[in-house]
Amino acid sequence: MAAFIIRRIFWTIPVILLVIFMIFMMMRQIEGNPFRRTERAVPPQVQANLERKFNLDKPVYMQYLLYVKGVFTLDLGPSLILRDRTVTDIVKEHFPRSLKLGLLAFIWAVLFGIPAGVIAALRPNSIYDYMLMFFSSIGFALPSFFIATLFIYYFALKVNAFPTNGWPLGFWDVDSRVVLPSLALGLFPMAYFARLVRGTMLETMQQDYVRTARAKGLRWRSIVTRHVFRNSLIPVVTATAPLFGLIITGTFVIEVIFSIPGIGRYFVSSVSNRDYSVVMGITVLTSLIVIILNLFVDIAYGFLDPRTRTSRT
């Protein structure tokens, strides 16, 4: 097991370097990039000093290596628009808000999606099953910006149950204002989990070991909890990493709609402002999150399913 974990971590390092390299090269291609030599009337000394400050006088591979070093020492460089702030400052300020939103959405998905899937799987083709799968189809198909707009209109304006004025800024501050954004963001993962759990549980119930457990007279309740449900959780764990990628994507839209000052909204405005070092920093950060989540998922998978440990990742 230790060898498996070490090998898996070892594989992650080149992946991280490659991702940073790709983002770095992409950012260099953007038109109107201040990283390029411009034709503005800047005195040569100033230009030279600017280039030295942003390491532009060095060859490309040195710039890349310096950026990688910056990523690992949490120094993502200065913002190009806000002169007095670094990208790290911006990330530190805005990222925890988005993280809270994403985690709450994930909690919604786990709290309601998994039980819904279990109930539907235990009574397949019943009225519960059809109703739950109907709602999960809706959560699957309706775009989150539509759901968010409806939420604001019906639950915040018409029935003033969940105010949406502002966002509790501290990471641990949770009040009624977080309900609507996190629920709107969590509906898709919720529907996803419900379908996934239903599908895998129905499949697991056909397995021979479940029949054996029934044949030797175990109670149905303990078969479901000990054999079926636990085995059905493996795909759920695997789905967590790509799902978090989707949640990150979703925060962009949800933050714009609910005016949450998180990292997604900042990213969107940075793209419009052409604040490329911020765009680059946030992209690298989200990529690192997805890669590290993938790593955790693979390791957890190794614990849950011993067969994967021996095969090469």
Place this chain on the structure above:
Amino acid sequence: MAVNPRQATTLQPQTAAPPLAETAGAPIRQSSLWRDAYRRYLRNKGAVASAVVFLIIVLYCLFIPGFWFIPGIWTTLFDIDPNQVNFAEARLPPSFEHPFGTDQFGRDLFTRVAKGGQVSIGIGFAATIAILLIGVTYGSISGFVGGTLDNAMMRFLDALYGLPYLPFAILALAIIGTVNFWTMVLALTIASWFTAARIVRGQVISLKENDYVRAAHAVGARWHRVLTRHLLPNTLGVLIIATFLELPAVVLGEAFLSFIGLGINPPDPSWGSLASEARQGYRTHPLDLWIPCLFIAALVLCANFIADGLRDALDPRTRET
């Protein structure tokens, strides 16, 4: 996509017997994989209904604003320019003349939604085809050659998987510089081609072990013949399913980009930008938001059901479990 032997033996007696209406001497209709699949698909009522709805949506989008302007032969069913501003008719409720009403600039929403559908579905199909082409090329090379090259190519895919979809697409758009139909297609393709590559690779690797591939090798078929005649045609079923799974993801991705203002430029609509415009006035004109969003939802749902139906139809083994 081998024919299940059990399925084949049970089906032959039915199909080999000529139907009553046919006269003697008519050729006996043979059962093929595709005909079987077609019959199995028709048996799935949900999938058939979805296909019908899907077709209606596509036809509506193509014909209402006039996709083909052939003067004298075919102009358009609904002779209104979707981008025609007319402030005298702003914010009209639905009527016979304007079935979905008009927006704050007096533009007819019935044609605008159809035009937006052309953009959304068009981007969806174009990007899906591009994704599949890249995926087939990359995945078949990786799976067919195997060994070190396969390993290296898969590492590269692993790295790409680390890039989240929307930021990646936004970055790609920023690099391209201009936003129009084809650059949107390009950006969405760049951001999401890896899943298709993985599917094709997995399929090629599992097919490679089949006896008929070994037989082809044994009788001296060259590698390109094995690849193009034996391996790729057998991935076709999986690819058709993948099309209908990829399409909703691309349509939603385009809607998200348009919604946060990084999509197709106004005045040309897409379903995402129509929803984005309507969000401001939701309090007074809820229908403007509901219509494009319901179209997106209907398209996504139909594509999902069609994919499910196709999977059952093309691969009977999955249905039995």
